[in-house]
Amino acid sequence: MASRGKWGSKVGFILAAAGSAIGLGNIWRFPYITGNNGGALFVLIYIVAIIVLGLPIMLAEFALGRATAKNPVGAFNAIRPGTKWHFTGFLGVITGVMILTFYSVIAGWTLGYCLKCLGGQFKGIVREKAALVFQSFISDSWVQILWLAVFLLLTIYIVSKGISGGLEKYAKVMMPLLFVIMLLLLIRSLTLPGAEKGLQFYLKPDFSKINGRVFLAAMGQAFFSLSLGMGTMLTYGSYLKRKENLVSSAAWVAALDSLIAILAGFIIFPALFSQNMMPDQGPGLVFVILPVIFSQMPGGVWFGFAFFTLLAVAALTSTISLLEVPVAFLIDEKKWPRRKATWLVGMVAFVLAVPSALSGGGVRFFTNLPILHKDFLSLWDKLWGNIALSIGAFLVAIFVGYVWKTANALDEITNNGVKFRLAKCWVLSIKYVCPLLILIVLISQFF
Numbered sequence: 001m002a003s004r005g006k007w008g009s010k011v012g013f014i015l016a017a018a019g020s021a022i023g024l025g026n027i028w029r030f031p032y033i034t035g036n037n038g039g040a041l042f043v044l045i046y047i048v049a050i051i052v053l054g055l056p057i058m059l060a061e062f063a064l065g066r067a068t069a070k071n072p073v074g075a076f077n078a079i080r081p082g083t084k085w086h087f088t089g090f091l092g093v094i095t096g097v098m099i100l101t102f103y104s105v106i107a108g109w110t111l112g113y114c115l116k117c118l119g120g121q122f123k124g125i126v127r128e129k130a131a132l133v134f135q136s137f138i139s140d141s142w143v144q145i146l147w148l149a150v151f152l153l154l155t156i157y158i159v160s161k162g163i164s165g166g167l168e169k170y171a172k173v174m175m176p177l178l179f180v181i182m183l184l185l186l187i188r189s190l191t192l193p194g195a196e197k198g199l200q201f202y203l204k205p206d207f208s209k210i211n212g213r214v215f216l217a218a219m220g221q222a223f224f225s226l227s228l229g230m231g232t233m234l235t236y237g238s239y240l241k242r243k244e245n246l247v248s249s250a251a252w253v254a255a256l257d258s259l260i261a262i263l264a265g266f267i268i269f270p271a272l273f274s275q276n277m278m279p280d281q282g283p284g285l286v287f288v289i290l291p292v293i294f295s296q297m298p299g300g301v302w303f304g305f306a307f308f309t310l311l312a313v314a315a316l317t318s319t320i321s322l323l324e325v326p327v328a329f330l331i332d333e334k335k336w337p338r339r340k341a342t343w344l345v346g347m348v349a350f351v352l353a354v355p356s357a358l359s360g361g362g363v364r365f366f367t368n369l370p371i372l373h374k375d376f377l378s379l380w381d382k383l384w385g386n387i388a389l390s391i392g393a394f395l396v397a398i399f400v401g402y403v404w405k406t407a408n409a410l411d412e413i414t415n416n417g418v419k420f421r422l423a424k425c426w427v428l429s430i431k432y433v434c435p436l437l438i439l440i441v442l443i444s445q446f447f
């Protein structure tokens with residue numbers, strides 16, 4: 001899009017917003033977080049979080065963006081000039097850069113895996129070998145830095161030209177293709193011997209496992225997956241024409257995004273249990289199990305290659321939206337040219353991404369941080385992907401609920417004749433449910 005262009009159509013906007021939402025969050029993060037948090041119970045809480053927290057906040061961000069036609073910092077400034085509220089926007093800008101750092105490392109893995117598929121490395125592979133291949137891949141520092149650089153350069157190139165509109169055109173074809181391949185993977189996975197155990201893990205909640213950590217994980221995952229809490233959807237809404245329907249757009253984006261995540265779980269867990277593998281393996285989960293599924297399919301090499309390529313494109317439409325937030329800020333507020341803004345932020349992100357890239361075994365310190373006993377990437381993922389986004393979403397709810405006021409937001413949502421039947425529920429959610437729930441979940445982490 002141009003520095004301040006407009007989306008061509010409603011479908012274009014929904015696809016762009018869905019392009020931001022759908023990405024590694026659905027196919028890499030959702031399964032691994034589900035596996036780490038005990039399965040079905042987490043999934044249940046996640047779905048509730050999408051409906052009760054995600055949808056209302058998304059609508060609030062769309063409305064804020066369209067009403068002000070500004071980047072996150074500018075939006076808060078426009079509505080309450082001279083107050084500290086624009087720090088909420090700043091938090092979003094910083095969070096965007098930080099998520100971009102570790103996200104690009106994982107996106108680099110998808111590129112590396114494209115090549116591995118083509119090279120036939122996964123032919124007839126069994127689980128032990130798949131785990132070894134993955135481990136040696138992520139502990140090779142130079143390879144990690146290389147793929148990270150390639151992926152970030154792609155993102156920078158596209159954002160610097162302001163041609164993400166062009167990419168949406170490809171995404172329009174490629175995302176349905178990804179969906180089709182996922183359906184084929186689904187069939188393969190569900191028909192593996194022992195798949196039922198995986199379905200049970202994924203669908204049958206064990207309420208004895210409930211604890212505060214599961215709630216934070218589910219809430220964070222809902223915000224992460226829907227690209228909320230850092231002003232992405234606000235920024236995307238700022239390129240939106242007056243006449244579009246914000247309510248149905250939000251519903252579409254949330255529905256498509258959840259569909260892909262849930263589908264990913266249906267692929268990963270049956271296969272995982274059929275191979276007698278543990279679900280709580282952390283960030284490497286899908287990169288170990290997917291090659292095993294491909295190896296058990298006719299034409300697996302090509303399926304694998306196509307899958308990782310399409311996943312890389314899905315990741316690219318997300319990293320574009322991550323980079324777009326700080327870039328829109330620098331263009332609008334600091335009057336920087338787009339190219340300069342993009343390259344500068346991209347380079348900073350690259351440097352800050354190095355610890356994550358080296359945390360898979362490349363450098364011992366980052367692989368096993370002292371005291372925390374965690375790797376740097378997982379730490380960053382939790383800190384920025386869960387906590388910072390939750391804080392951002394909390395501030396958006398407070399701002400829209402009490403500072404801008406829901407009446408003004410509702411006016412923005414409905415002033416083009418859109419009927420919003422659930423307006424009362426939305427107000428209730430933004431003013432009370434979202435702030436209270438987010439606060440309780442965040443505070444409960446300290447006990």
Ligand code: PHE
Nearest residue numbers: 021023024025026224225227
């Ligand atoms: N929602 C994206 C995904 O699921 C990640 C993202 C988070 C993008 C926050 C923008 C903002 O992959």
